[in-house]
Amino acid sequence: MDNFFEKLVELFTTPEYIDSLLHGFLLTLEISFFAVLLGFLLGLIIALTETGKSKWLAPLRFIFRIYVTVIRGTPMALQLFIMFFVIFAIRDFPQVITAILAFAFNSAAYSSEIIRGGILSVDAGQTEAGLALGLPYRTVFLKIVMPQAIKNIIPALGNEVITVIKETAIVSMVGMYDLNMAAKDIGSGQNMASYVVPMFTAALFYLAVVYLITFVIKRVEKRLRRSDVRA
Amino acid sequence: MSERKLEISVRGLRKAFGDNKVLNGINFDLFDGEKVVVLGPSGSGKSTFLRCINRLEEPSEGEIFFEDTLIDDKNIQEMRMEIGMVFQHFNLINNLTVMENLTLAPVKLHKFSADEAEAKARKLLKHIGLVGKADAFPASLSGGQKQRVAIIRALMMEPKVLLFDEPTSALDPESIGDVLSLIHEVVEGGMTTMIVTHEMNFAREIASRVVFIDKGRIIEEGTPSQFFTHPKTPRVKEFLEKVL
Numbered sequence: 001m002d003n004f005f006e007k008l009v010e011l012f013t014t015p016e017y018i019d020s021l022l023h024g025f026l027l028t029l030e031i032s033f034f035a036v037l038l039g040f041l042l043g044l045i046i047a048l049t050e051t052g053k054s055k056w057l058a059p060l061r062f063i064f065r066i067y068v069t070v071i072r073g074t075p076m077a078l079q080l081f082i083m084f085f086v087i088f089a090i091r092d093f094p095q096v097i098t099a100i101l102a103f104a105f106n107s108a109a110y111s112s113e114i115i116r117g118g119i120l121s122v123d124a125g126q127t128e129a130g131l132a133l134g135l136p137y138r139t140v141f142l143k144i145v146m147p148q149a150i151k152n153i154i155p156a157l158g159n160e161v162i163t164v165i166k167e168t169a170i171v172s173m174v175g176m177y178d179l180n181m182a183a184k185d186i187g188s189g190q191n192m193a194s195y196v197v198p199m200f201t202a203a204l205f206y207l208a209v210v211y212l213i214t215f216v217i218k219r220v221e222k223r224l225r226r227s228d229v230r231a
Numbered sequence: 232m233s234e235r236k237l238e239i240s241v242r243g244l245r246k247a248f249g250d251n252k253v254l255n256g257i258n259f260d261l262f263d264g265e266k267v268v269v270l271g272p273s274g275s276g277k278s279t280f281l282r283c284i285n286r287l288e289e290p291s292e293g294e295i296f297f298e299d300t301l302i303d304d305k306n307i308q309e310m311r312m313e314i315g316m317v318f319q320h321f322n323l324i325n326n327l328t329v330m331e332n333l334t335l336a337p338v339k340l341h342k343f344s345a346d347e348a349e350a351k352a353r354k355l356l357k358h359i360g361l362v363g364k365a366d367a368f369p370a371s372l373s374g375g376q377k378q379r380v381a382i383i384r385a386l387m388m389e390p391k392v393l394l395f396d397e398p399t400s401a402l403d404p405e406s407i408g409d410v411l412s413l414i415h416e417v418v419e420g421g422m423t424t425m426i427v428t429h430e431m432n433f434a435r436e437i438a439s440r441v442v443f444i445d446k447g448r449i450i451e452e453g454t455p456s457q458f459f460t461h462p463k464t465p466r467v468k469e470f471l472e473k474v475l
C-alpha cells in the first residue's frame with residue numbers, strides 16, 4: 001500500500017505525467033465530441049430518409065440500409081483500421097480527423113436506428129389526428145411526432161454517447177495518444193514502471209465523464225416526461 | 232330533395248390492403264344537414280370507408296368529391312379543414328396541453344388569430360365543463376373527457392362535415408353517456424355528420440339515414456324507422472336480431 005500512495009503522489013506531482021494525462025484526456029474528449037455530433041447529424045439524416053414517405057427517396061433508403069447493416073455487422077476496431085490504413089492512408093492527413101470520421105460513421109449507424117425507432121414508436125393516431133385537422137405533414141412531424149419521439153430517443157442516445165466515449169480508447173491501437181494510451185505510457189518502464197495508479201486514474205477520468213453525461217441525460221429525460229404526468 | 236346541397240359524394244370506392252379487399256365499390260351521397268349512421272358487422276369496412284373520405288386511407292379506386300371538388304393529393308389539406316374527424320381512441324396530442332390541442336390547427340392554418348382561437352376554445356371548454364383542464368396534458372384526463380375535448384377540437388375548425396369513427400367504443404359505460412349527449416347536441420345544431428357506431432339506440436335516435444355495410448358494400452339504407460323495424464335484406468334482419 002505504501003508503494004501505491006507513493007506512486008499516486010508521484011503521478012500527481014510530476015508535471016510531465018499530468019500533462020500527458022490531460023493531453024490524452026483532451027484528445028479522448030475531442031474525438032468523442034465531434035464523433036457524437038457528426039454521428040448524430042448523419043444518423044438523423046438516415047433516420048429521416050428511412051421513415052420518410054417519398055418514393056424518390058427509395059434508392060437512398062436502400063443505400064442507407066446496406067450502410068447500417070455493414071457498420072453494425074463489423075468490429076469497430078476493424079473499421080478504425082480500414083479508415084487509417086485504407087481510406088485515409090494519405091501522408092500527413094490529420095489523424096484526429098480520421099479518428100473522428102471513423103467513430104462518426106460508426107455512431108451514425110447506431111444513432112439512426114435509435115432515432116428511427118423513436119419516430120416509429122409514436123402512435124400513428126397522433127399523426128392522423130394532426131393530418132385530419134388539415135395540418136401539413138411537415139407541421140405534424142415537427143410539432144407532434146418529433147417532440148414525442150425525442151422522449152424515446154434521448155435515453156438511448158445517451159447510451160450511444162457513453163459507448164462512443166469509451167470505445168474511442170481503441171485509437172491507442174493506431175498509435176494515437178488518447179487517455180488510454182497516456183495511462184499505458186505513464187505506467188511503462190521508462191516512466192513510472194507501474195501501471196496500477198495511471199490506469200486507475202484514467203479509469204476514474206472515463207467514469208467521471210460518463211457519470212456526468214448520465215446525470216445530464218436523466219435531468220433532460222425528467223423534463224421531457226412532464227406531459228406524461230397524470231396529475 | 233333536389234335543392235339540398237351535396238356535401239360528399241363517393242363513386243366506385245374500392246380499397247384493398249394487399250390481397251384483403253375491404254371496400255368493394257361504394258357509391259354514396261351525403262347531403263347538407265344529414266346525419267348518417269353507418270352500421271355493419273366488425274370487419275365490414277365501415278371505418279375504412281370513413282377514413283377513405285378524408286384520405287387517412289388512400290383509396291385503391293374510385294372518386295370522392297367534397298361539394299363539387301374532386302379530392303386529390305393536392306387539395307387534401309384544404310378538404311380536411313372542411314371535413315373534421317373524431318377518432319375511436321381520441322388521439323389528443325400527448326405533448327400538447329388541452330388548450331394547445333384546441334388551438335394548434337386553427338392558428339397554424341390561419342383560421343383564427345391566437346387570441347380568437349383561445350377565446351373560442353375557452354368558450355367550448357366551458358360548455359363541456361372542462362375549462363379547468365385547459366392547461367392540463369391529455370394524460371391527466373379520463374377517456375370521456377378526452378373524447379369530449381377531441382370533439383370540440385374538431386369543432387374549432389368549423390368544419391362543414393364531421394366524421395365520427397366509433398366515438399364511444401373505447402369508453403367505459405359511464406362516460407359513454409356524456410360523449411353521446413355532446414354528439415347529440417352537435418348533431419342537433421345542424422352539423423352534417425357521418426357516424427360509425429355500435430350504439431344502436433343512439434343510432435336510431437339521431438340518424439336521419441342509416442347505411443348498412445357488409446363485406447365492403449352498402450347492402451341496405453333507409454330511415455331509422457324503416458331500417459330497424461322493417462329491414463329489407465336477410466343480412467340486416469340477422470344482424471339486428473343479434474344486436475338488439
